[in-house]
Amino acid sequence: MPTNLYRFQGPEGTIPYQHYLIDKNNTKLTKIATALMKNERCDGRDISAHRNLCIKTGIVTQAKGSAYVEKGHTKLLCSVFDPKEVPNKVEYAKTGELQCEFKFATFSCRQRRNYTRDSEERQLCNEFRRAIEPAVCRGEFANFEIQVNVLVLENDGSVLSTAITAAGLALMDGCIPMYDMIVASSLGIFKNTILVDPTYDEETLCLSWTEDEENRGTVMLAYMVSLEQITEFSQNGSMDINMFPEYVQLLIDQNCKINKLVQSAAITDVIGHFESQTTD
Amino acid sequence: MSLVSLNEGEKVYIIHGVEENFRCDGRSRQDYRPLELEMDIVSNANGSARLRLANSDILVCVKVEIDTPLPETPNDGKIEYFVDCSANATPTFEGRGGEQLAAELSRFLSLAHCPVFNLSKLCIVSGQSCWKLFVDVLILECGGNLFDAVSLAAKAALCNTSLPNIVGTYEDGKNIDLQISDDPFDTKPLDARDLPVLVSLCKIGNNYVADPTIEEEICGAGCIVISVTPKGKVSAVLKKGAGSFMPDTLNEIIMSGSQIGVLLNKALEETITKDMSSNVCKQRFGFLK
Amino acid sequence: MNSIKLNIQETYIKEYLALQKRSDGRGLTGFRDASLNINSIHTADGSSVIKIGNTAVVCGIKAELGIPKAESPDVGYLLVNVELPSLCYKKIRPGIPCDEAMETTSFLNEVCNNCKILDLQQLCICVDKLVWILSCDIYCLNYDGSVLDACFVALLSALQTVKLPEVKYDKETDEINVIEDYKFLKLNCLPVASTFGVFNDKYILADPTEEEEQLCISKFSVVTDGNLLFSLHKPGGNYIKDNQIQNCVKYAKIRAKTVHELIKSVQ
Numbered sequence: 001m002p003t004n005l006y007r008f009q010g011p012e013g014t015i016p017y018q019h020y021l022i023d024k025n026n027t028k029l030t031k032i033a034t035a036l037m038k039n040e041r042c043d044g045r046d047i048s049a050h051r052n053l054c055i056k057t058g059i060v061t062q063a064k065g066s067a068y069v070e071k072g073h074t075k076l077l078c079s080v081f082d083p084k085e086v087p088n089k090v091e092y093a094k095t096g097e098l099q100c101e102f103k104f105a106t107f108s109c110r111q112r113r114n115y116t117r118d119s120e121e122r123q124l125c126n127e128f129r130r131a132i133e134p135a136v137c138r139g140e141f142a143n144f145e146i147q148v149n150v151l152v153l154e155n156d157g158s159v160l161s162t163a164i165t166a167a168g169l170a171l172m173d174g175c176i177p178m179y180d181m182i183v184a185s186s187l188g189i190f191k192n193t194i195l196v197d198p199t200y201d202e203e204t205l206c207l208s209w210t211e212d213e214e215n216r217g218t219v220m221l222a223y224m225v226s227l228e229q230i231t232e233f234s235q236n237g238s239m240d241i242n243m244f245p246e247y248v249q250l251l252i253d254q255n256c257k258i259n260k261l262v263q264s265a266a267i268t269d270v271i272g273h274f275e276s277q278t279t280d
Numbered sequence: 281m282s283l284v285s286l287n288e289g290e291k292v293y294i295i296h297g298v299e300e301n302f303r304c305d306g307r308s309r310q311d312y313r314p315l316e317l318e319m320d321i322v323s324n325a326n327g328s329a330r331l332r333l334a335n336s337d338i339l340v341c342v343k344v345e346i347d348t349p350l351p352e353t354p355n356d357g358k359i360e361y362f363v364d365c366s367a368n369a370t371p372t373f374e375g376r377g378g379e380q381l382a383a384e385l386s387r388f389l390s391l392a393h394c395p396v397f398n399l400s401k402l403c404i405v406s407g408q409s410c411w412k413l414f415v416d417v418l419i420l421e422c423g424g425n426l427f428d429a430v431s432l433a434a435k436a437a438l439c440n441t442s443l444p445n446i447v448g449t450y451e452d453g454k455n456i457d458l459q460i461s462d463d464p465f466d467t468k469p470l471d472a473r474d475l476p477v478l479v480s481l482c483k484i485g486n487n488y489v490a491d492p493t494i495e496e497e498i499c500g501a502g503c504i505v506i507s508v509t510p511k512g513k514v515s516a517v518l519k520k521g522a523g524s525f526m527p528d529t530l531n532e533i534i535m536s537g538s539q540i541g542v543l544l545n546k547a548l549e550e551t552i553t554k555d556m557s558s559n560v561c562k563q564r565f566g567f568l569k
Numbered sequence: 570m571n572s573i574k575l576n577i578q579e580t581y582i583k584e585y586l587a588l589q590k591r592s593d594g595r596g597l598t599g600f601r602d603a604s605l606n607i608n609s610i611h612t613a614d615g616s617s618v619i620k621i622g623n624t625a626v627v628c629g630i631k632a633e634l635g636i637p638k639a640e641s642p643d644v645g646y647l648l649v650n651v652e653l654p655s656l657c658y659k660k661i662r663p664g665i666p667c668d669e670a671m672e673t674t675s676f677l678n679e680v681c682n683n684c685k686i687l688d689l690q691q692l693c694i695c696v697d698k699l700v701w702i703l704s705c706d707i708y709c710l711n712y713d714g715s716v717l718d719a720c721f722v723a724l725l726s727a728l729q730t731v732k733l734p735e736v737k738y739d740k741e742t743d744e745i746n747v748i749e750d751y752k753f754l755k756l757n758c759l760p761v762a763s764t765f766g767v768f769n770d771k772y773i774l775a776d777p778t779e780e781e782e783q784l785c786i787s788k789f790s791v792v793t794d795g796n797l798l799f800s801l802h803k804p805g806g807n808y809i810k811d812n813q814i815q816n817c818v819k820y821a822k823i824r825a826k827t828v829h830e831l832i833k834s835v836q
Contacts, residue, residue, distance in 0.1 A: 006666045008648045008678055010702045014635035017734060019351050020747035060711045061623045062658050062779060073611050077710055079656040101655060101663045106706045107613035107629030115652075123387040126380075127518075134524040149656030149663070151708065153627060154610045209398055217395060217515075229524035235517035238395045238509070241538040245531045252527060 007115055016111055029208075032201055036190055043072070043199065050185065050197035050254060055265040057173040058272065065174020069166040072199060073156035078166040080174040083144035096141040100129040101149045102163065108152045110200070124160055131164045131184060131222035131232030137177040146176060157199040161186040164222045164232070169262060173269055182231060183262055184222035185254040187247060189215050189239065194247070196254055207237060215239045221251040225259040284494050294499045298484045304495070310540060312491045315432070317548075319440045319555050327441025327470070331433035333491070335423020337369075338430055340415065340437035344444070346458065347412035349403070357402020357410040359393070361386040362417065363430065369422040378419075385417070385430055392431070392476050392507035392516040401471065404446060408456050411443055413470075424494040427505045431478035432548060438475060439552050442467035476507040476515045477548065479541045481533050483523060488533050490540050497521075504533050508541025510549065579784055586772050593622075593778065598820050600763070600776040601715075603828070605722065605835050607730050615731030619723045622778065623713035628723035630705045630731050634745065637693070637700040645692020645700035649677045651707045651720055658712035658779075673717055676802060677707075677724065680792055684799045685757055687728065695738040699745070703731065714778040715764040717790055725759050726832050760799045761828045762792045763821035767806065773813055775820055791821035795829065 032042050039047055051072035060066035063079035086097060102125035106113045117125075128150065136146070148170070150163045161184035168182035188198030188206040191214045195202055198218065206216050217237010223230055230248075239247075286294075294304060301308050313334035322328035327342035347358055363386040365378025372378070402411040415437065417430050445466045450457040461467075482492035482500035489496060497503065502523025507516040517534065519525075525533070585592055595601070601622030610616035613629035620626075637644065653670040655663040666674075681687070692701035705727065707720050732751035738744070766777035766785035774781055782788060787806020792799040798818060803809070 006671055007650045008674065010633075010646045010648050010704065011635045011638070014633040014702050015351070016631070016633050017736065017747050020736075020745055021749070059625070060657060062712050063656065064659075066656075075610070077656065081659050099663075103654060105627075105629060105652075105708055106704065107610060107616065107631050109612055112631040112633060112704060115650075119383060119387045122380075122383050123391075126384055130519055130522065133522040138522075147655065147663075149654065151654055151656050151710070153629075153708075154612050156611070207395060209395065209400075211398075213511075213513075224524065227524075228526060230527055230530050231524040232519050233504070233517055233525070233530060234519065235514065236391050236395060238513045238515050241512055241514055241535060244514070244534050248527055248531055 018110065029201060029205055033190070033205055036193055036195070036202075036205075039193065041195070042201070047193060048196050050258070051199075053258065053261050055169065055261065057169055057265060057269040063170075063174070065170045065172070065176065067166045067169035067173060069162050069169070071158060071162045071197070073154055074159060074162050075153040076150060076159065076163055076166055077153065078148065078150045078163065078170040080149075080167075080170045080176060081147045082174075083141040083146050083176075086143065086145045089143075093143050095138040096136075096143070097145040098129055098133055098136065098138070099145045099147045100125050100132075101147070102128050102152075103150065104152045104155060109155045124163075127160060127220075127232060127234055128163055128167070132167050132171070132182060134229065134231040135168065135178050135180055135182040135224055136171065137179060140177045155200060157188075157201075157203045158186045158197050158220075160184070160234075161220050161222070165258060165262060169265060169269075172266055180224035180227045180229075181259065181262055181266065182222060182224055183255045183258045184220060184232070185251055185258055186218060186220040187251060187254075188218050189237065189243075189247075191216065194250065196250070215243055219247050219251065221248065221255065223252055223255040225256055284498065286495060286498055290495075291499050294496060295485045298487050298489055298496075301487075303489065305493070307491075309487055309489045310536070312544070313493075315547075317432070317436055317551050317555070319436055319552070326443070327437050327439075329433050329436035329440055331429055331436065333423070333425060333429040333432070334493070335421055336426060336429040337419075337421035337423075338426075338433040339418040339420055340430075340433040341418075342437050342441040343414045343416070344441070345412045345414065346404070346409055349407060349410045353399070354407035355403050356399035358412040359390070359397065359399065359402070359415065360412065361389045361415045361434075363389075363419065364417065365419045365422075369419045373419075373422070381426070385426065388427070388478075388505070388516065388518055389415075389417075389431060389434060392478060393434075395515050396474055396476055396509055396513075397472070402443075404458065405449065405456055409458060413438075413441070422494075424497055425480055425491050427478045427480050428491060428544075431476070431507070432544070435472060435475045435477055435548065436552060438470060438472035440556075441470040441472070443470055473549065474509060474511075476509040476513075477541060477544050478505050478507050479537045479544065480505045480520075481537050481540075483525065483529070483533070488529075488536075490537075504530070504537065506534055506537035506541060508538050508545065510542065510545040512538055512542045514538060578780065582781065582784060583769070586768065591774065591781075597772060598775045600824055600827075601778075603722070603831055605726055605831055607726055607835050613727075614733070615727045615729075617723050617726040617730065619719050619726065621715060621719050621722075621776070623711055624716060624719050625710040626707060626716065626719040626723045627710055628705060628707045628720075628727040630703055630727050632731065632733055633702045633704065634694070634699055634736065635702045637697060639697075642697035643693045644689035646702040647681060647687055647689060647692070647705065648703065649681055649705045649707070649724060650674050651677060651709070651716075653709045653712065653716070657709045661712075672804075673720060676717070677720060680721075680760060680800050681724075684760055686725070686760065687754060687756060691755060694736045695740065698740065699736070699738045701733060703728075712779060714780075714782045715776045718762045718764050718776065721760060721762040721792070722828055722832070725756070726835070728754060728756060729832070729836065758794045758797075759825075759829055759832065760792045760794050761821075761825035762790050763817070763824045764788055764790045765817050767809055770807060773809075773817060775817075775824075789817075791818055793818065793821050793825050795822050795825040
């Protein structure tokens with residue numbers, strides 16, 4: 001652990017007590033695996049159903065736009081700020097920049113996270129930026145940057161896709177010009193079974209190493225529904241190439257479903273904006 | 281990524297060329313540039329490879345160390361990737377310029393290798409000790425398509441890696457002492473033939489090209505990087521650049537990417553086998569003689 | 570532009586204050602409504618979310634095992650950190666923690682240590698070998714003034730939800746056994762902070778919003794549990810009269826009681 005002058009830190013080499021309950025964790029995973037073989041999921045969902053979404057926009061009043069999204073136990077908050085000038089920049093840029101920050105709260109995962117950004121956060125941040133970049137009309141604010149921040153409060157799988165959906169809403173709530181709403185969803189594949197919107201345990205199961213040749217892994221796709229454009233696609237695991245069209249189609253269908261929820265949230269948000277304007 | 285700047289005319293020229301299936305350097309859309317591979321060139325490392333893909337020059341070294349496994353995975357070894365974007369490669373890497381690319385490369389490499397590589401091969405004593413591989417990638421020159429070049433070099437270096445043999449273990453209560461063979465040639469090779477290679481396909485206009493040069497990367501709307509195993513399985517996919525894709529285009533790109541990947545894997549495999557089997561003193565072409 | 574806006578706001582608020590009212594309808598000494606939610610984060614060992622007006626703060630506690638300090642082998646760690654991430658406020662840039670975050674962190678730790686809200690001995694498992702480390706991280710989600718007040722409530726209510734399993738430690742073999750017999754922590758007291766802003770010497774505003782904080786010359790915080798005064802923190806700024814402080818302490822005591830009721834109501 002690097003020394004951190006800015007925070008109070010405990011001793012090095014701390015161990016989460018859950019490690020000593022490891023047998024319990026392992027049996028939990030095998031339980032999920034055996035249930036999945038019978039097409040049953042531990043939380044009682046259908047394998048092709050996504051978890052309930054809870055969307056709230058404009059909850060960070062200090063930010064230009066914000067959205068809080070809860071998907072099952074996964075909870076995260078996204079906020080967007082006004083475009084501002086890029087500090088220490090000499091060259092003129094024709095397109096605006098998106099400055100993203102993707103952070104896990106220290107208590108958001110099973111294992112305690114560090115305060116400083118780790119490689120997973122960097123990678124997620126990159127993917128997150130690429131997913132929302134095509135949706136924002138970046139030509140509208142040349143030479144400026146927009147800051148988009150994500151804070152994950154609890155990670156129970158499908159974090160990135162939830163974050164992208166939240167960012168789409170936050171950008172909309174912040175009145176940032178966009179080409180289309182952006183939604184994202186993810187799949188887990190375990191022994192050829194396709195699980196929509198996997199939880200954290202299911203994701204671990206899908207990504208664990210096995211000897212056999214069966215398809216496994218996770219797929220995430222961000223989509224602009226009315227433009228029919230894929231803005232980000234990422235996959236991990238080991239999959240047969242011929243399965244991809246099926247996965248892509250399934251994800252697009254899922255995204256269309258989520259888009260309906262997102263749209264209704266967006267409409268409530270816009271009505272709210274108008275109402276607050278008339279009362280002022 | 282680099283200090284190359286193109287004007288509109290040049291961009292149009294490249295885009296139209298791609299449409300005609302005739303690229304600036306005479307290749308067709310699916311062709312790779314010439315590849316040059318040398319193995320076992322750093323004597324201090326347990327495995328090494330240097331790869332030159334046209335102007336991209338990559339040096340990969342693998343070092344092994346003994347470590348204790350993580351408590352949650354007592355039977356697995358460890359593998360760590362580190363990419364260094366040397367400022368010699370391109371002026372944009374000066375200072376902290378290459379950091380983001382380096383972080384992305386190392387992370388994606390570990391993502392691509394992780395589902396395919398069986399870490400239990402690196403186990404020595406379950407829960408007590410395991411091998412830890414350090415894969416250090418040095419980018420010496422940047423000529424576009426770094427992802428592919430780095431993955432090819434990394435796979436070659438890992439194939440070239442050999443682990444020292446363990447002669448004996450002494451149990452002393454809870455601690456275990458390992459005795460490693462003194463003979464530097466008493467080693468067993470690491471089986472890394474199943475590892476994937478990365479194939480980047482850059483979308484230019486309505487078409488996509490394999491192995492894009494820096495100029496083509498600038499013209500392209502976006503790039504898809506696919507990690508393909510020798511068996512044609514896909515282990516990771518990544519999108520680069522700010523563009524977006526139609527669902528059909530995406531499927532098509534992934535499909536042709538995996539075909540290219542299988543061929544690339546095969547070519548690499550042949551080169552590695554040839555390199556390993558030839559007992560004669562190899563002629564060195566690189567700067568490291 | 571900003572200074573013009575500030576000027577207008579100042580006159581705007583002044584006119585309100587002359588009527589003994591504030592722009593959000595509160596009286597000068599009125600506190601904003603608070604709502605509390607506990608145990609909503611399942612990955613943490615204890616958690617709480619508090620909203621005071623628009624200010625929202627979440628606290629999550631992770632319990633880990635570690636080796637105690639050599640100079641105090643029989644006490645565990647209670648590490649409190651306040652994060653003001655860039656997402657909660659436009660003036661905070663991403664990167665290292667801002668000064669205010671560090672200030673709040675050190676103040677919280679100071680109060681926690683001085684008034685012994687938690688007997689750190691109860692975090693000891695085996696002297697000199699193994700203790701509990703409670704990392705309490707408080708994230709501000711919406712910065713709308715009086716963040717310190719919210720941090721205190723969040724920390725205390727999260728600490729009350731922490732359940733630690735029983736741990737058996739074998740001195741000879743260094744073996745650790747965790748038995749799933751969870752116990753709550755014992756808290757000694759519940760200090761509550763109340764922030765006041767001093768506006769134009771004359772007016773003291775309880776629980777200022779971000780907008781008011783910007784206009785106030787100074788602000789100060791009173792930490793009390795309803796009976797005892799734990800801390801009075803006034804970092805610089807203009808002077809305040811003695812009787813004003815006395816009044817504020819009175820209001821803070823009443824506030825502490827209402828907050829205690831709030832914490833009790835969710836359990």
